[in-house]
Amino acid sequence: MGMDTSVATRGRGWRIGAWSAAAALLLAPALAMQMTDEVRWGLEDFAVAAALILAVGVPLELAVRMTANGAYRVAAAVALGTGFLLVWSNLAVGFIGSEDNPANLLIFGVVGVAIAGAVLARFRARGMALAMLATALAQALAAGAAAAAGWAPAEPGWPREIALLTLVFCGLWLIAAALFRRAARAQR
Numbered sequence: 001m002g003m004d005t006s007v008a009t010r011g012r013g014w015r016i017g018a019w020s021a022a023a024a025l026l027l028a029p030a031l032a033m034q035m036t037d038e039v040r041w042g043l044e045d046f047a048v049a050a051a052l053i054l055a056v057g058v059p060l061e062l063a064v065r066m067t068a069n070g071a072y073r074v075a076a077a078v079a080l081g082t083g084f085l086l087v088w089s090n091l092a093v094g095f096i097g098s099e100d101n102p103a104n105l106l107i108f109g110v111v112g113v114a115i116a117g118a119v120l121a122r123f124r125a126r127g128m129a130l131a132m133l134a135t136a137l138a139q140a141l142a143a144g145a146a147a148a149a150g151w152a153p154a155e156p157g158w159p160r161e162i163a164l165l166t167l168v169f170c171g172l173w174l175i176a177a178a179l180f181r182r183a184a185r186a187q188r
Contacts, residue, residue, distance in 0.1 A: 075179030103151035106142035125184035132177035
């Protein structure tokens, strides 16, 4: 019985730490605005950041509560973190050229594939592995479509930078897929 209490307390500590880190992430731009004029966030920027943090934090909290499977928990964290980084960077500076480039809508489609796949999989590990594979493919196709359509910005190094970023994000989606697959095997 004492062991259950320590496990519950340890889990609560991780959750408090994670939500504190999320609050610090939201507080960082507010502090930076006090120190420099280069950071200029409006109320809408803070609202979007808070919505993104909640869009990652709440599902991660649910995943942790839903299963004790460590591989599933880490897979969920990797997938949610990857989606967060992809959306955040796309909103901030754009994945394909500047944030104003309409080709960046393709990148939001990648996150849409991840969400739709997770829902269709009913968040079950085996289906989540397939959903993350589909998301990695969507990531590659989005960058490839932008390059093939000539949506490349007239900036030096464009194709190389986008190819590298695409490989990094595809790799993260594939890591999540492998972890979900491992979780599915452990459930059998």
